Each structure stands twice: as structure tokens, then as C-alpha cells.
Amino acid sequence: MISTFSAKLVEKIQLSADVFSVTFTYTDSPLVFLPGQYIIAHIPSGTNSVRRLYSIDTSPEQTESFSLLVRHVPNGIGSSYLHALPLGSEVTFQGPAGLFTLKETDRPKIYLATGTGITPFLSILRNQLLHPLVPSVPQTLLWGLRTLQEVYYTEELHTLEKKVNGFTSKICLSQESTLPDQNGFQTGRITTALPPLLDLYKSQGEFYICGGKDVVAALKQYLLDAEVPSDSIFFERFT
Numbered sequence: 001m002i003s004t005f006s007a008k009l010v011e012k013i014q015l016s017a018d019v020f021s022v023t024f025t026y027t028d029s030p031l032v033f034l035p036g037q038y039i040i041a042h043i044p045s046g047t048n049s050v051r052r053l054y055s056i057d058t059s060p061e062q063t064e065s066f067s068l069l070v071r072h073v074p075n076g077i078g079s080s081y082l083h084a085l086p087l088g089s090e091v092t093f094q095g096p097a098g099l100f101t102l103k104e105t106d107r108p109k110i111y112l113a114t115g116t117g118i119t120p121f122l123s124i125l126r127n128q129l130l131h132p133l134v135p136s137v138p139q140t141l142l143w144g145l146r147t148l149q150e151v152y153y154t155e156e157l158h159t160l161e162k163k164v165n166g167f168t169s170k171i172c173l174s175q176e177s178t179l180p181d182q183n184g185f186q187t188g189r190i191t192t193a194l195p196p197l198l199d200l201y202k203s204q205g206e207f208y209i210c211g212g213k214d215v216v217a218a219l220k221q222y223l224l225d226a227e228v229p230s231d232s233i234f235f236e237r238f239t
């Protein structure tokens with residue numbers, strides 16, 4: 001059930017030029033949510049408030065606080081408000097909401113994220129540090145960003161690869177022509193890295209897509225063209 005609650009901003013970290021993380025502590029009881037769900041922030045605007053949706057990137061097991069990953073949209077009401085918000089400020093939220101959660105099946109799971117579309121997958125994967133999937137299934141994350149400067153959380157992705165059974169990830173950099181001397185990077189868009197996964201999982205895998213609406217539409221169409229059944233494709237559009 002959706003409830004209204006307030007939370008206090010306790011940490012803000014700039015992760016790249018335009019993406020920052022905000023952590024809030026609950027002022028009352030913790031939110032009960034499923035990994036992959038989002039909350040609705042009430043953003044003061046003039047004499048009213050506007051609502052903006054943000055996926056939660058932490059595990060529900062983290063009961064003191066929750067975090068969001070926000071892309072600062074120039075002149076955007078909600079993202080600029082959160083970007084400028086002083087530590088200690090309280091924000092009103094509603095939640096939890098959304099159906100972009102993992103299906104409890106034994107099918108391999110492919111996560112396709114662009115930009116801050118990584119957020120629900122972080123919650124899903126961080127939660128598995130405490131609650132591994134049973135049975136363990138292959139899980140692959142392809143995360144699309146433009147340049148190396150936009151990348152964050154690489155260390156954590158490596159840790160998740162070590163600790164979450166069957167999980168691998170690849171960061172696809174669409175505007176880089178050479179690769180850093182590290183594993184886990186690939187030049188090009190997500191679709192460059194998809195064919196081997198489609199060969200393996202096209203018929204039995206579940207495909208979860210999250211990002212801006214145009215990218216989600218393009219990736220969904222790509223999967224449909226590759227004959228992935230439409231009932232195996234799940235998506236969350238950020239705009």
C-alpha cells in the first residue's frame with residue numbers, strides 16, 4: 001500500500017558530472033518495498049509542490065535509510081531541488097510504487113540499463129547480498145553510458161560479481177573508441193554486447209530494461225526483432 005512519509009537528507013555524493021546520490025534516513029518507520037520499486041518525491045515549487053518519481057537503489061533490508069541516484073537535468077524542477085537541498089532537510093515522499101520487480105522464476109535474467117536506469121538493478125542486486133536468489137540463476141547486467149567520465153560504482157559492481165552467485169556485468173561506453181585496461185568494459189552501445197546473450201538466452205531468459213523512454217523503446221524493439229517473446233520483456237521508463 002502506498003503511504004506518505006518524510007525522510008531527512010543525510011548524505012549527498014556527486015558521482016559524475018551530472019549524477020549524484022542522495023541518502024535519506026526515515027524519520028518514522030522504514031518503508032516496506034520490493035527491490036526495483038520507486039518512491040514519489042513531493043518537490044516544493046512556488047506555493048505548490050510537484051511530484052517526481054525516483055527508483056530506490058538500496059535494499060529494503062537497509063532499514064535506517066534509503067538512497068536515490070539522480071541525474072541533474074538542467075533547469076529540471078525536481079533534480080535541481082534535490083541537487084541544491086542542504087543536508088538535514090526533510091522531504092515528503094509517497095511509496096512504494098511500481099511493478100518493476102524480479103519475477104520469481106528459475107529463468108536467467110538479463111538487465112539492460114542506461115544512465116541512472118541502473119538504479120532499480122542496484123536495489124535488486126544489493127538485496128541479493130542478504131537474500132540470494134533460490135535457485136541461483138545466471139544474471140547479466142549491461143549498463144550503457146557514453147564516456148568513461150560518466151562511470152561510477154565500478155568497484156561495487158566488481159564486488160557484486162564476486163558475491164552474487166551467477167552475476168556478471170559489462171559497462172558499454174558508446175562514445176569511447178578505446179577501452180580502459182580493465183575487465184568489464186566494452187565500446188559501443190548495449191546492443192553491441194547483446195548478441196552473445198541472445199544466442200544463450202533468447203528463448204528462456206527474462207529481459208529487464210530501464211532508462212529513458214526512447215532507449216527503452218529502442219531496446220524493446222531490438223529484442224522483439226531478435227524474436228525474444230514479448231512476455232519475457234519487462235521495462236521501466238524514466239520519462
Ligand SMILES: Cc1cc2nc3c(=O)[nH]c(=O)nc-3n(C[C@H](O)[C@H](O)[C@H](O)COP(=O)(O)OP(=O)(O)OC[C@H]3O[C@@H](n4cnc5c(N)ncnc54)[C@H](O)[C@@H]3O)c2cc1C
Pocket residue numbers: 038052053054055056068069070071072073074075076077078079080098116119212236237238239
Ligand atoms: C518510474 C520512474 C522512475 C524514475 N527514477 C529515476 C531515477 O532513479 N533517477 C533519475 O534521475 N530520474 C528518475 N526518473 C525521472 C524523474 O522522475 C524526473 O523526471 C527527472 O528527475 C527530471 O525531473 P525534473 O523535475 O528535474 O525535470 P523537469 O522539470 O520535469 O524537466 C525540465 C526539462 O528537462 C526535460 N527533461 C526531463 N527529464 C529529462 C531527462 N531525463 N533527460 C533530458 N531532458 C529531460 C523536460 O522535458 C523539461 O524540458 C524516474 C521516472 C519514472 C517515471
